[in-house]
Amino acid sequence: MADQTLPVPGTLDVTPPHHAEGTFLEWLHDWVVTVDHKKLGILYIVYAICFLAVAGTEALYIRIQLAVPDNKFLSPEVYNRLFTMHGTTMVFLVGMPILFGFANYLVPLMVGARDMAFPRLNAFSFWLTAFGGLMLYFSFIGGFGLYGAGNAPDVGWFAYAPLTAKAFSPGNGVDYWALALIAMGFGTLGTAINIIATTLCMRCKGMTLMRMPLLVWLMFVTSGLTLVTITPLTAAQVMLMIDRYLGGHFFDTQAGGSAVVWIHFFWIFGHPEVYVLVLPAFAIANEIIPVFSRKAIFGYPAMVAASVGIGFVSLGVWAHHMFTVGMTSVENAFFVLSTMLVGIPTGIKIFNWLATMWGGKIRFATPMLFCTGFLLQFLVAGLTGIMLSVAPWNWQLHNSYFVIAHFHYVLVGAIVFCIFAAIYYWYPKATGHMLSERLGKWHFWLFALGFHITFDTMHFVGIMGMPRSIYTYGADRGWGTLNMVITTGAFVQGIAVLIFVYNLIVSYFKGQEAGNDPWDAWTLEWATHSPPPEYNFATDPVVKSRRPLWDLKHPEDPDWKYE
């Protein structure tokens, strides 16, 4: 492997001592009581992948129901529960945990630290998040008990008032939803505080802010955004619980309350949340694209500025979800323009990634394939986003499948693609084994194919007028063929994910030995053993540039001469 041929005189034995194999209970106890950021990171990621399978299955059920007109595969009640749980799970139990998992695993390694700033808070945050997820899913069997699909929330992932009032949502579904989100909200807040403190206070010597890897920068911005994003949701959920349990009137239109206030509060959380999810995806692309283009990232300061810019602008765009709710033309104009403004920093990022690839010696290993797919799809997602930000266009297409197609292009086309890229890229570091490239290529091409079959087609049914969240539709609408195509694509994606999970499991036992630095990369996590020992680094690293490992590998031409 690359690191063993390094022309560096002083090397250091980091072979970790072999632990005696304990019993299963000891192994389990070790994972439950751990405060190690790497183990917690893996716990987050495994937890998220489990829920990805669950929420993906829910999506497949939804697609079977919608495959043909006038279908009765599911009952309407179950259908409502499934799309609510699909959305809530994907955002709160898949998107956020997996990205925080990567942040947990990578941020301390990348800044050359021993652990996170608050290791016990870190463990507490994870278990709180895990508890929230289990509570949400307990709603299927809790509440009324096992009647059919139980009593899971069925109000949509945005849970608009007054549908969530006690009168319209009896039973405990909404309560489980709100309590689970409050619990996860506190967990997320803890993790965000932890990442900020780690970034600012745990950096190794020489790691100035402008020498931090871009992943760390973006996780830092994401965490800052999380602080002011997740707490409004918690506030709104507390208000909802006051309404439901203490007879409050926040969203009670009969007593002067306003349903529109809920919509505002939800999207004040909900839109920055999209950036909380997508910025870590950018973070992953920022690390992978340069390594596989064999070039330093183009425009590092511009990337930092654009990320911080996105963070701030994203706080002022929420009401573009509300053009059809009815606002004054001044408000409409404001939110149209602020939304379009997001296009500028994201455009800077796209051009910087392209400029990084331009003229590079690109290696199309699986992580890079996923990142390339991400670039193309994120561009399309951005363009449909600009289209939807135009208020009159939005009035036509609001709550149609065009919107569904747009945000799945972001959430799947950009975020899930980057997550897959990250797993292929860092799996060797976490386990010491490479994932199979052959299966990885099958996974990529099948997933990309299925993705485009599904979500490209959704744009068309959206423009033809198919609204979101409908149980079924008449044959005379002419949406049947396209919906069958969409469902077919969904199953192709399902097969691709099965290949991926198979790859994860088989490679863990039989994968090729990775070595410390299989990709010939430049950030600090590759300077330690794979998997890293509990103490991360045997000696405290000292860095002089943005690419410390480049400096070590090329002492004749180090980066710090040019920065």
Added chain:
Amino acid sequence: MSTIPAFEASYNEPWHLPSRGKVGMFSLIIGESALFTIFVVAYIFYIGKSLSGPTPEILSVPVFSTICLLSSSFFIWLAERAIEKNDMKKFMLWWSTTIALGLIFIVDTGIEWHKLIYGEGLTISTNLFGTTFYSLVGLHATHVVLGLIMLSLVLVFTLTGHVSEHHAERIQVLSLYWHFVDAVWVVVFTVVYILGR
């Protein structure tokens, strides 16, 4: 045997990093501010929108308890200074004063609520005013209670002799929280008792 290149052990320039306790507490305060903002916005939005009485005119301005709470910020600052100088007697004195002032505030809030509930018949479910008033003031009171619990724990540990000048920074981190709780009261007080009345 697996090897990695060793890093240069020496780094000559001074290397200062901020205190993680303070950074963590400031982050929490930013998050808490967003939480309070939502409740304050809801309060302001719903002023005068109740369909039935009682109205905010029944509120009397809690001048005394406000003075107590705000001055406690000054006494906790004295305590911070005392522990930095390892003057544990003064620290104990100022720290207890802070707790006493906080207790006066919370007891006064309790008396106010008792009057409102049994005298005026205003509960959280009476009307929109009740809902927003009790939730906003109650959210703040919850923070005061949490703060008092933490301050009292420190007092107990001080009495048992477990707190010394080594803990000055942790004491400062906790004081930051208390200062925040006081600062939020300025906003809540202005909105509820001045603008909204």
